[in-house]
Amino acid sequence: MRKILLIEDDLALRITLKEILNLRHFEVLEAEHGQEALDVIEKYRPHLIMCDIMMPVMDGLEFHEIISKDSVLSAIPFIFLSAKQEENLMRKCLNRGADDFIRKPFIVDEIITIVETKLERFKKVQNAHTNLYRGTKKHFVHEVNTPLNDIIGIIKLLSDQQNTFLKQEIVELQKGIYDSADRLKRTMHNLFLYQEYSDNNLTFESPRAASIKATFLKVIQQLSKGDVYQETRISHTIQNAWVEVQNEYLEFILYALIDNALKFSQNNTVRVSGKITAQKYYELTIKDYGIGFTPEEVRNIHSGKQFNRKKLEKQGLGLGLFLSKKLTEGFGGILSIASKKNTSTTITLCFPIVEHQE
16 A cells, blocks of 8 residues: 655644545555654655645754655655745745645645656656666676676686696685675675565564574574684673564574674674663664764665775675664664764664563
């Protein structure tokens, strides 16, 4: 069902608009002002936004400015609603990048026609230009081709010179194929998961429950791949609990965040600790002693954002942290980052605990 985010401080008008849109089989997400709307968008990505201009806390113009700077959210059709009689207000709103402007009082048929038109146009744009192709560099093509070329190259080498390699060299080449295939698999999984998010198709099933400790130990095994040194880099103290997250998504979150910590902390130890809090939440912290983020970099975390890529030459699309944040929030959790440049980064995850889980 198509989702519309309706931001309107007039309760009576908001109820009326919601009923009109519900009758046309739209799901309506409500917010009283811009700040509340930002909280809604953290959990649900709408297909269209309808927003009043004059509102308390955060008005429509300020909210639209924030949305327009986000590489993902800026593509969502945005319609302003207003009763203001200011001269050239419609032109000003359209010049700011809004898709349309509806003046109050409105005509019901006009609203429905505009909404349907904008949604249909947005759908065509999505189909023609998938969000995975943002930007001119198309990093994701590189991230798919690199491991694929490694696999092809090693197999060709083994085929052309199979009688010249020692047994240990063959073992190392086989490991190279496995590592490249594993990287390719995870890259494709990230891309598909991001596309699900972009298309608003992520599902947060209920009931859901995952064991923190069991999932964490599984992730550590995957990350170390039998490398004892890599495993010893991860220092951990984990209190077990069951949390309200689908197991596959918890595994994704832990793998992405700990993998990043290992990459960006060079040869330093990564410390992971987890405990049940008094508020019936589970708090998990992942701390590395690596490059760190500036406050501006933390604010600018979004899909496809890679930090210090030229300096570090790290593999990856930059989707892991972004998707981990969105998945955590989708299950009613919180992901926060505290970082000091060139010193350390601490990521804190809080998940609701499942009670009476055996």
